[in-house]
Amino acid sequence: MAEIKVTKCSTLTGWRYREREKVLWRRGGRAELKHGHKLCLLCSVIGNFFFGVNLYVGPRGLWKWKWSSDEVHIQGLSWSGRAAVEAELAAAEACSGHGRAFLDGVVVDGRPICECNTCYGGPDCSLFLPSCAADADRGDPLFLEPFWKQHAESSAVLVAGWHRMSYSFGDQTTFLSRELESLLRKLHSLVGNAITDGKYIMFGAGSTQLLNAAVHALSPHNSSLPATVAASIPYFALYQMQTEFFNSADYSFQGDTMQWKNTTNTTGDIIEFVTAPNNPDGQLNEAVLHGPNVKTIHDRAYYWPHFTGIPSPADDDLSIFTISKLTGHAGSRFGWALIRNEEVYKRMNTYLQLNTMGVSRDTQLRALKLLKVLVKDGGREIFEFGYKTMSKRWDKLRKTLSMSTRFSLQKIPPENCTFFQKVRDPTPAFMAAYAWVRCEREEDRNCIEILKAAKILGRGGSVFHDNNRYARLSLIRSDDDFALLISRLGRLVSQEEGAKIM
Numbered sequence: 001m002a003e004i005k006v007t008k009c010s011t012l013t014g015w016r017y018r019e020r021e022k023v024l025w026r027r028g029g030r031a032e033l034k035h036g037h038k039l040c041l042l043c044s045v046i047g048n049f050f051f052g053v054n055l056y057v058g059p060r061g062l063w064k065w066k067w068s069s070d071e072v073h074i075q076g077l078s079w080s081g082r083a084a085v086e087a088e089l090a091a092a093e094a095c096s097g098h099g100r101a102f103l104d105g106v107v108v109d110g111r112p113i114c115e116c117n118t119c120y121g122g123p124d125c126s127l128f129l130p131s132c133a134a135d136a137d138r139g140d141p142l143f144l145e146p147f148w149k150q151h152a153e154s155s156a157v158l159v160a161g162w163h164r165m166s167y168s169f170g171d172q173t174t175f176l177s178r179e180l181e182s183l184l185r186k187l188h189s190l191v192g193n194a195i196t197d198g199k200y201i202m203f204g205a206g207s208t209q210l211l212n213a214a215v216h217a218l219s220p221h222n223s224s225l226p227a228t229v230a231a232s233i234p235y236f237a238l239y240q241m242q243t244e245f246f247n248s249a250d251y252s253f254q255g256d257t258m259q260w261k262n263t264t265n266t267t268g269d270i271i272e273f274v275t276a277p278n279n280p281d282g283q284l285n286e287a288v289l290h291g292p293n294v295k296t297i298h299d300r301a302y303y304w305p306h307f308t309g310i311p312s313p314a315d316d317d318l319s320i321f322t323i324s325k326l327t328g329h330a331g332s333r334f335g336w337a338l339i340r341n342e343e344v345y346k347r348m349n350t351y352l353q354l355n356t357m358g359v360s361r362d363t364q365l366r367a368l369k370l371l372k373v374l375v376k377d378g379g380r381e382i383f384e385f386g387y388k389t390m391s392k393r394w395d396k397l398r399k400t401l402s403m404s405t406r407f408s409l410q411k412i413p414p415e416n417c418t419f420f421q422k423v424r425d426p427t428p429a430f431m432a433a434y435a436w437v438r439c440e441r442e443e444d445r446n447c448i449e450i451l452k453a454a455k456i457l458g459r460g461g462s463v464f465h466d467n468n469r470y471a472r473l474s475l476i477r478s479d480d481d482f483a484l485l486i487s488r489l490g491r492l493v494s495q496e497e498g499a500k501i502m
């Protein structure tokens with residue numbers, strides 16, 4: 001990392017010192033050099049002490065954070081010094097390991113405040129709030145936050161004030177970074193989870209934007225018969241919510257695929273959402289509907305080695321991915337679609353143009369920087385990290401619920417992982433991003449309420465159009481959230497009458 005100096009004067013450092021040394025040596029001034037060494041050492045100690053103290057507590061010290069630009073000097077850098085110092089200061093807030101401070105967070109006394117994990121509070125997040133409910137509701141992918149803290153240097157982005165101000169990229173015709181596009185193709189080929197040859201790539205503000213763009217592109221236009229949109233229960237609620245919200249004359253949501261499975265004489269188009277692996281239950285779903293009037297959107301948000309085995313590369317007509325569940329950067333809102341058909345690509349492109357004029361160029365830069373970290377070692381480190389974290393969590397969850405007769409977990413068939421075969425012993429994946437819990441007792445018809453009474457927040461089965469006997473628990477949140485979830489589940493199970501003894 002570059003050395004931060006808060007000073008206008010300079011000491012003899014680096015090459016200048018070495019040059020002087022060489023000259024003195026050539027002149028035969030060995031004695032002078034010996035004394036020079038001592039003098040320099042003394043100066044250096046005094047100087048470092050002075051600047052060290054000044055750096056933190058001086059009139060314009062780090063903690064007071066009010067420097068003029070000529071006082072902030074990072075060796076070899078000009079305009080980025082202040083931004084780097086600000087970013088490092090926010091990142092340096094430890095928040096007791098139960099939170100983090102952000103550059104754009106609320107500033108108190110000149111410093112951004114700690115934003116604490118659920119169930120932690122106080123100015124430095126050191127306060128545990130014992131009566132707070134364990135949060136296993138949203139699929140917030142903070143399980144990967146420690147990985148990015150370990151890779152702070154390679155993943156950081158510094159954005160100039162004039163970065164890509166234009167509506168378009170240099171070629172004036174597209175809204176996307178060609179560099180990012182080629183990196184995505186490379187990533188898929190390294191991981192082996194999708195074939196990109198012969199496919200167009202489209203970026204979206206998260207996969208959320210692309211899901212509706214795809215429905216729009218696959219629907220007939222100006223037809224008296226809108227396309228039927230369907231998904232297999234249990235399905236991700238957003239498909240239905242979005243389709244109904246946009247209320248288009250070209251498509252309408254018609255529920256479960258099963259009701260269309262045996263309908264051979266449908267004249268209209270059908271668009272099937274296939275989620276593989278599925279949210280909520282982690283199954284590697286396949287298309288249920290087939291035929292000349294059926295079009296399929298494969299939602300591949302979780303088709304990465306930290307959530308599932310990758311038996312073979314997907315070669316779908318239209319598949320949608322997101323960095324939210326790949327790198328964990330849900331807040332950056334970046335997703336992409338792989339599209340085989342040119343006409344479908346053009347229609348999705350029109351949607352993106354009219355909707356947001358493409359994806360924020362700042363977001364594209366961020367995604368580029370993050371994906372470079374992945375591609376550098378072929379994804380080995382992040383997927384090893386993600387896989388280990390998720391499999392440890394699943395081990396703990398299975399162990400906790402193995403003593404229960406009241407709650408059961410979904411069965412996940414083992415899938416071979418072609419990705420890990422390349423980098424280590426093949427281990428079939430028995431895990432998923434979410435636990436799909438079933439309340440087994442006859443009287444426990446509303447599983448989420450049973451969990452809520454035990455201070456555990458999750459999502460009820462009906463949200464996924466399934467039975468309320470099921471509840472989804474998110475396993476991809478922060479370490480704190482997961483630890484509290486296991487502790488609360490453990491307590492609940494231990495209170496069971498007739499719980500199995502370990």
Ligand SMILES: Cc1ncc(COP(=O)(O)O)c(C=O)c1O
Binds near residue numbers: 139321323
């Ligand atoms: C199956 C599935 N698809 C899409 C999304 C939306 O992801 P994004 O953050 O990219 O909009 C999610 C988010 O949880 C999801 O679970």
